[in-house]
Amino acid sequence: MNPSNAQLLQLAIATPLVAALIIALGLPKRFSTKLAAVAFVVPALIGLWLWKEFPAAAGSRYVFQSNVNTGLEIFGISLKLGLNGVSLPMFLLAAIVGLAAGLYALRSGAERLKLYLMLLLVMHGGLLGVFASVNVFFFYFFHELALIPTFIMVGIWGGRDRNYAAMKMTIYLTIGAMLSLIGLIAIYVKSGAGSFDLVSLREALAADPLRVSLQKNIFGLLMFGFGILVSLWPFHTWAPLGYGAAPSSAAMLHAGVLKKFGLYGLIQIALPLLPAGAAWWAWKLALLAGIGNVLVIGFITMAQRDLKQMIGYSSVMHMGYCFLGIACLSTVGAGGVVLLMVAHGLSVALLFLLATSIHHRTHTFDLSEMGGLAQKTPVLAAFFVAATMASIGLPGFANFWGELTVFVSLWHYSPKLTAVAVAGVVISAIYGLRAAARVFFGPPSEHWQKVSAAHPPADMGWGERIPAIILLAALLILGFYPRTVTDGIDHALSRPAGPVTANVSFHH
């Protein structure tokens, strides 16, 4: 591959990390914000360039590859970067949500802005690294790099219950990460490949698969480990609490991008390396996700009064669709999941951003105290309606394609579970439209009249609009022309050597 593109990929990951380091070394504040802005923009531009350069036919093969010797070759650990059809859209997601979250943070007026930006940059760099890593060790390392700033940000800038939320998030996510780490190490040890390189692991295990019982155990570890990170029911309670407390940019990046680490791990690592284990666990995973995440959490979402918690629960619910797609063990299902991950990442980030913008104006997250904002802030209302419509799967937005594809593949697996999943579409319409109506429509509430009299509200300024437009534009582009990413995903997943191996391949 073109060496300069490989270097661009490295540059994209390095920029935010280096910028964070420079800020930490004591750069004055006014330069820090400028540097941070550059460091948020550069990866997005590189991401778009690599997307344009990416040959869809590359499939599951990694392109833009580079390999940096870390001195640990003896353990098979090297900083090997590259993108394939599945990781490219995720990388792009990280770059775009990172850009939006970063731009929003610059205008957020947070206290200790320098520290805030620095942590956000570390998180951003980590996220970009996760999806560009070909080496499983660095895949995990970058995840931790992104995760730790999240805890700190919740602990320092969080809202209500921030200490409890930070602690709970830390416990859950650390346990989840540890379980999956054990699983990954087990694969490394048992594969006999002597390497953490995903390509070598795939080759080794394709030639000589692990024993079925071993596969079952390792897949179980990965499923629950990654599952906790993605808020698989009933290990989800950290998510609404954490997102409810997290500052907006951290919530955008975590819910939008970092959370997808677990799903991405299942698709890129667990499914292709442990097909028999996956087959054994699939039905259990589907039940947990279908009944737990979609149905139970769907109803719980309806009962929420706090806007941010409601978005948090809705995000847990939508993760259910992702697990269901994975449980289908098919190209269609996994493809739908990748698309849904990207779509959900964009839409949930947009919703968290807008929730904060609403809070700036109403000084509350309590839905029962809001009402009639649309008269004073029509642009904010339009964005919120668009984000809601995206998240409830209206065609024209990316989420629709992800959900549709998951439903189609799920029917082949279990028509009954499909009915449960499709019922979720009605449930999400109920809570989504209810929230939009509570906040924006009808006559102004008493609370809102008081607040707007004391602080006359302005509609969205450009500082809020630009990040929102970036996210909305991405949702619409994928909604109207999904093939910009799906061709690559399809090639990556349906190639015989792809994640779907011969014994659990997809039959029409």
Add this chain to the structure above:
Amino acid sequence: MLPVQIATLILLLPLASAVMIALSLRQQGALASWVSTATAAVVTILSLTLIFSGARDFPASWEWLRFGTFTVSLGFKFDDLAALMLFVVSFVGFLIHVFSLGYMHDDAARARFFGGLSIFMFSMLGIVLADNLFMIFIFWELVGFSSWLLINHYHEKQSAADASKKAFIVNRVGDFGFLLGIVMCYWSNGTVNLTELADHHVFSTAIPLLLFCGAMGKSAQMPLQVWLPDAMEGPTPVSALIHAATMVAAGIFMLCRIESLMVPQALTVIMWIGTITAVYAALCAIVQRDIKKVLAYSTLSQLGYMVAAFGLGSITNGHGVGAAMFHLTTHAFFKALLFLGSGSVILGCHHEQDIFKMGGLAKKMPLTFVTFTLGVLAIIGMPGLAGFFSKDAILYLAMEENTAVFAVLAFTAVLTSFYMVRMWKLVFLGASRSDSAGHAHESGLSMTVPLVILAALSVAGGYSGVFGKLAGSVAELVPEAHGPAHVTILLVSLAVMFVGAGSAFFFYKSAATDSLEEKSRAAFGALTWLKESFDRLYDYYVAKVQQRFAMLLNFLEQIFLAGLIVRGLGGFVGLVGYGARALFTGSLHTYVYWFLLGTVLLWAFATGFL
């Protein structure tokens, strides 16, 4: 231009108009309204070109998405059925755009309104042109969104906000079945392309019934009819366009599209649901005071007629599509006319909608009166007008095929002429019963010209010279009575019309109170109860069952998951936390530097420096 290019333009122009209005014309209401209306005009011209060029079934399909063996494509199926529907949507749509120029002239959010109309036209045309079920579903959902947007136009009113939400959610309940039906159809037949499905498909009762769920939502058939009366919260042109002439008819159109998949058991269900909806809604219409609500229930009833006709005709003799589409077309003309007429009345009476506060408008609004009267005569089946032919076709079909359905539909026809004449008399005859009606004035040209054109179509639309030209081979499917049957059905129709109209004319006085309520409290109460029972039932379900269930689950979640289990774990971790606190002194910088130091150490370890 090639037909496929024309079709593409027809589909994309309204989208371009909506995008343009949303991006740059939000503050320029006048310009936005002209952009939207000019687009509708061009779309109508292109549609007429396409329809009368004779081009049919030209190949057009593009792949939209592919995962493995699963593909979704975007394509056109342009046959005579689509051509007829295209005419109805584009032409009636255009007239309603023109009417809105006048009706919405003083509205502060005019740009949003016209942007909404454009996005609606885009979505509706997508359904009409679609060549496969996935594509129909996509535009189907978009139609639901535009309907939400436009019902919610007066969003500062709680009732409008509630009505739009209800419409969207009830439609989604229908779409639950619709989507499952499409997915099931995909796996059973290996395709969702309409042409391929017509050629070969497996026998299934579940698939057509699931697909029918979608039609129940969009076309507001029982028990999903509850959203349509509430949808009258939207501006009156929206009620005419979306909730009378086109969108609610999309369910009927979709049924005609999938006629080949139908099986007798499913058709029997469809027939009875349509029949029951027809009579139920007609009964409800009798006790309405709001001019738009009368028309809304009347629309429900007529949609029931179409659904019943589809079921009835398709079971035995293949006349279902013809009868349903014939009535759909004439109904689009006269119901759009009646709704726009009511809009003219409402504007003339300074936004008074209560028919008992009107009266005597015949002299004050002569053009509206004449056109509205033609609309009323068309819907009650006056011989020679459009509604007479299409309703006769359905009654004839019922008489031949199913006596029970025939009896119910004939009774519905009596009710139809009863409530229509009641409304007509109370609005236009007698003396003015309120100041607003006393000072009523005729509307401007942009509103009356569409009324005149629609009135002309309501008169002429039933003749084969007009309908046959538009519908092509669909017109050949319309059932026609011959010989003695012809005389019988003509006599039945006339009797039905005169009984209903005559009794309403002599029963209702020009008074500020409902004569029925005065003379027979029991009957009035029963009908009111009938109308409200569904809303009560649903309200009870939403507030008492669904919301309580959600609260209960939330409570359990907070107690068991967030509370007990995690505090248990938390207790253990609390201990660990004490240890950790020794390291984290509470200073933020310490916290951050520990983290950075850790990262550096790890890297150093990784690169072999340590």
